[in-house]
Amino acid sequence: MSSSPLSPAAWLRGSRRPTWLSDPKVLRTEVLAGLVVALALIPEAISFSVIAGVDPAIGLFASFTMAVTIAIVGGRPAMISAATGAVALVIAPLNREHGFGYLVAAVILAGVIQIVLGALGVAKLMRFVPRSVMVGFVNSLAILIFMAQVPEMTDVPWPVYPLMAAGLALMVFFPKVTKVIPAPLVSIVILTVITVAAGIAVPTVGDKGKLPSSLPVPGLPDVPFTLDTLTTVAPYALAMALVGLMESLMTAKLVDDITDTHSSKTRESVGQGIANIVTGFFGGMGGCAMIGQTMINVRVSGARTRLSTFLAGAFLMVLCVVFGPVVSDIPMAVLVAVMVMVSVGTFDWHSIAPKTLKRMPAGEITVMLITVACVVATHNLAIGVVVGSITAMVVFAKRVAHLAEVTAVTDPDGTSVIYRVTGELFFASSNDLVGRFDYAGDPDKVVIDLSAAHIWDASSVAGLDAIETKYAQRGKTVRITGLNEPSARIHDTLSGELSGHH
Numbered sequence: 001m002s003s004s005p006l007s008p009a010a011w012l013r014g015s016r017r018p019t020w021l022s023d024p025k026v027l028r029t030e031v032l033a034g035l036v037v038a039l040a041l042i043p044e045a046i047s048f049s050v051i052a053g054v055d056p057a058i059g060l061f062a063s064f065t066m067a068v069t070i071a072i073v074g075g076r077p078a079m080i081s082a083a084t085g086a087v088a089l090v091i092a093p094l095n096r097e098h099g100f101g102y103l104v105a106a107v108i109l110a111g112v113i114q115i116v117l118g119a120l121g122v123a124k125l126m127r128f129v130p131r132s133v134m135v136g137f138v139n140s141l142a143i144l145i146f147m148a149q150v151p152e153m154t155d156v157p158w159p160v161y162p163l164m165a166a167g168l169a170l171m172v173f174f175p176k177v178t179k180v181i182p183a184p185l186v187s188i189v190i191l192t193v194i195t196v197a198a199g200i201a202v203p204t205v206g207d208k209g210k211l212p213s214s215l216p217v218p219g220l221p222d223v224p225f226t227l228d229t230l231t232t233v234a235p236y237a238l239a240m241a242l243v244g245l246m247e248s249l250m251t252a253k254l255v256d257d258i259t260d261t262h263s264s265k266t267r268e269s270v271g272q273g274i275a276n277i278v279t280g281f282f283g284g285m286g287g288c289a290m291i292g293q294t295m296i297n298v299r300v301s302g303a304r305t306r307l308s309t310f311l312a313g314a315f316l317m318v319l320c321v322v323f324g325p326v327v328s329d330i331p332m333a334v335l336v337a338v339m340v341m342v343s344v345g346t347f348d349w350h351s352i353a354p355k356t357l358k359r360m361p362a363g364e365i366t367v368m369l370i371t372v373a374c375v376v377a378t379h380n381l382a383i384g385v386v387v388g389s390i391t392a393m394v395v396f397a398k399r400v401a402h403l404a405e406v407t408a409v410t411d412p413d414g415t416s417v418i419y420r421v422t423g424e425l426f427f428a429s430s431n432d433l434v435g436r437f438d439y440a441g442d443p444d445k446v447v448i449d450l451s452a453a454h455i456w457d458a459s460s461v462a463g464l465d466a467i468e469t470k471y472a473q474r475g476k477t478v479r480i481t482g483l484n485e486p487s488a489r490i491h492d493t494l495s496g497e498l499s500g501h502h
Contacts, residue, residue: 018305018306018307019304019305020305020307026304026305027307028180029301029302029303029304029308030303030304030305030307030308030311031307031308031311032181032182032185032301033182033296033297033301033302033303033308033311033312034297034303034307034308034309034310034311034312034314034315035185035311035315036182036184036185036188036296036297036300036301036338037080037293037296037297037301037308037312037315038311038312038313038314038315038316038319039184039185039188039319039327039330039335040184040292040293040296040335040338040339041063041067041080041082041290041293041312041316042060042205042208042211042316042319042320042327043205043208043332043335044063044082044083044290044292044293045059045060045062045063045082045083045316046059046060046205046208046209047085047148047208048083048084048085048087048088048285049083049088049209049285050209051085051088051089051092052087052088052091052092052095052103052285053092053095053096054095054100054103054285055209056208056209056210056211056212057210057211057212058100058283058284058285059083059088059284059285060083060211060212060316060317060320061212061216061279061282061283061284062082062083062279062284062285062286062287063082063083063284063287063313063316064216064284064313064314064316064317065216065275065278065279065282065284065313066081066082066083066275066276066279066284066286066287066313067080067081067082067309067310067312067313067316068310068313068314069271069274069275069278069279070271070272070275070309071306071307071309071310071313072306072310073267073270073271073274073275074267074268074271074272074275074306074309075252075263075264075265075266075267075268075269075270075271076251076252076255076256076263076264076268076289077263077304077305077306077309078255078259078294078297078298078303078304078305078306078308078309079248079251079252079255079263079268079289079294079297079298079309080289080290080293080294080296080297080309080312081248081272081275081287081288081289081290081309082287082290082293082312082313083284083285083286083287084244084247084287084288084289084290085148085379086243086244086247086288086379086380086381086382087240087243087244087285087286087287087288088285089379089380090236090239090240090243091103091106091107091236091240091285091286093236094106094232094233094236098232100222101221101222101223102221102223102229102232102233103285104221104222104223104280104283104284105221105223105229105233105280106233106236106237106240106286107237107240107276107277107279107280107284107285107286108221108276108277108280108281109230109233109234109237110236110237110238110240110241110244110273110276110286111241111272111273111274111275111276111277111278111279111280111286112237112273112277113237113238113241113273114241114244114245114269114270114272114273114276115269115270115273115274115277116273117241117245117269117273118245118266118267118268118269118270118271118272118273119266119270121266122245122269123249123265123266123268123269124265124266126249126250126253126265128389129250129253129385129389130367130388130389130392131364132364132365132367132368132371132388132392133367133368133371133385133388133389133392134250134253134254135348135351135368135371136367136368136369136370136371136372136375136384136388137250137254137371137375137381137384137385137388138254138346138347138348139347139348139351139352139368139372140371140372140374140375140376140381140384141291141292141346141375141381142343142344142346142347142348143343143347143372143375143376144375144376144379145291145292145339145342145343145346146339146340146343147376148339149336149339149340149343152203152332152333152336153336156202156203156333157201157202157203159200159201159202159333160202160203160331160332160333161333163191163195163200163202163331163333163334163337164333164334164336164337164340165337166187166191166337167187167191167333167334167336167337167338168337168340168341170183170186170187170190170191171183171184171187171337171338171341172341174186174187179302182300182301182302183300184296184300184301184338184341187334187337187338188330188334188335188338191331191333191334192329192330192331192334195329195331196329200331202331202332202333203331203332203333204328204329204330204331204332205327205328205329205330205332205335206327206328206329207332208332211320211321211324211327211328212320212321212324213320213321213324214321215317215321216282216283216284217282217283218281218282218283219281219283220281221280240286241273242382243288243380243381243382244272244276244286244287244288245269245272245288246381246382246385247288247289247291247381247382248268248269248272248288248289249265249268249269250381250385251289251290251291251294252265252268252289253265254291254294255294255298258298258299259298259304272288272289275287291346292339292342292343292346293312295342295345295346296338296342297309297312299345299346300341300342300345351368363392363395363396363398363399364395366391366395367388367391367392367395368388370387370388370391371384371385371387371388371391372384374387374388397426397427397428398428400424400426400428400429401428401429401432402429403423403424403429404421404422404423404424404425404429404430404432404433404453405421405422405423406419406420406421406422406433406436406437407419407420407422408420408438410443411443414443415443415444415445416443416444416445416446416447417442417443417445417446417447418447418449419436419437419446419447419448419449420449420452421433421448421449421450421452421453422452422453423452423453424453424454424456425450425453425454425455425456425460425463426456426457426459426460427457427459427460429460430457430459430460430462430463430464431459431463433460433463433464433467434463434466434467434470437467437470437471439470439471439474439476440474442471442476443476444475444476444477445476445477445479446471446476446477446478446479447478447479447480447481448464448467448478448479448480448481449481449482450480450481450482450483450487451481451482451483451484452482453482453487454484454486454487455483455486455487455490455491456490457490458490458494461490461491461494461495462494464480464491464495465495465496
């Protein structure tokens with residue numbers, strides 16, 4: 001039986017019996033983590049529905065189907081996928097201009113695109129995301145999570161502030177008493193009971209929007225199945241697929257680092273696609289991995305398995321459908337306190353410590369700051385990661401360009417000169433190479449020793465050809481020696497072929 005990431009049997013079978021089946025302690029951690037995440041998901045899903053311009057139930061249904069599906073087919077255990085702000089921003093214009101049916105069609109098509117991209121191995125591109133971009137991504141997420149809470153702290157009744165302070169205090173000090181029950185859950189329960197019992201008038205979850213009273217029903221999107229519809233939804237679907245994959249794969253990489261475990265990014269890519277297709281057929285607004293809820297699950301609650309992800313989705317529906325009136329009474333102040341704690345915990349404080357900044361190369365700090373600035377300015381994680389990665393490549397190319405050194409040694413008898421080239425020869429460094437030779441003053445025999453260099457591209461071969469041509473015009477001969485095997489191969493293939501002069 002094939003053990004590839006896409007093998008259906010391996011997909012569902014998993015590598016071994018789940019730990020939560022044999023360890024009650026793990027089971028309790030996973031169940032309680034799922035409950036905390038479900039409670040934190042409700043206001044988020046509702047607010048993302050508002051961004052997308054759809055009914056709150058649509059965002060909640062999407063969070064339910066995304067979490068439950070990804071728990072089974074995803075590649076990163078314990079990562080939470082649900083309706084997200086990034087996806088809502090992408091598809092909001094489509095819903096506004098063409099209606100909800102088109103939005104659902106875009107979600108399904110985005111899922112198909114994600115499966116294709118996953119199967120083509122797009123996840124392998126993650127290795128080209130430098131560490132400084134990853135740090136910038138994490139820090140900008142922490143800032144975005146905090147900024148999303150600011151509206152809940154402004155123009156609100158004064159009791160919101162002591163409630164928030166109490167929530168933060170409980171989450172800081174309760175773990176010192178016991179870690180059996182997650183501190184966010186304790187703070188949600190205690191402060192909700194106090195608020196309701198004392199009749200304190202503060203904004204609640206119910207103020208965000210009406211919770212659904214029934215489960216979602218599968219169906220086809222209400223659109224004409226024509227080429228015109230496809231051309232309308234395709235650009236939005238592609239944008240959603242790319243943003244969703246990038247956010248999910250970056251979050252998966254972050255969870256890998258936190259848990260010191262490896263996950264299949266290809267399986268995660270395909271899993272995101274399947275989850276979006278399922279979500280679309282259930283009339284949801286689509287989504288991707290959620291960094292805030294994932295941090296609550298993995299870092300705050302200590303969850304490590306697929307069970308917590310599955311239960312987050314299941315509890316979400318149970319809480320809405322069965323305990324809707326109770327959940328509606330949860331003060332927003334407590335959930336804001338939870339998310340503030342998450343943002344503080346997510347931020348990589350070590351990365352901005354003076355000691356770190358002193359040692360870090362200026363280029364790396366610049367890349368991190370540009371990534372953060374782009375994400376915070378656009379509220380789009382994908383843009384920040386792409387701009388950050390391009391900046392990192394430019395910084396790297398600039399740094400490596402100066403590594404090609406040329407030293408000349410003239411023979412004592414004055415009949416020949418040996419130029420020793422050291423370093424990496426590629427488009428950035430080979431441009432300077434041509435100007436490092438004394439064409440007029442050198443003797444008739446010139447040796448270019450490349451035993452300490454490596455040729456990477458056609459630009460380098462063209463540069464060497466130009467050097468030979470300049471010497472030939474003065475009646476001098478050039479011999480290139482010391483090429484390693486890959487360099488010799490590219491040089492032999494391209495030399496003399498890159499210009500019209502053979």
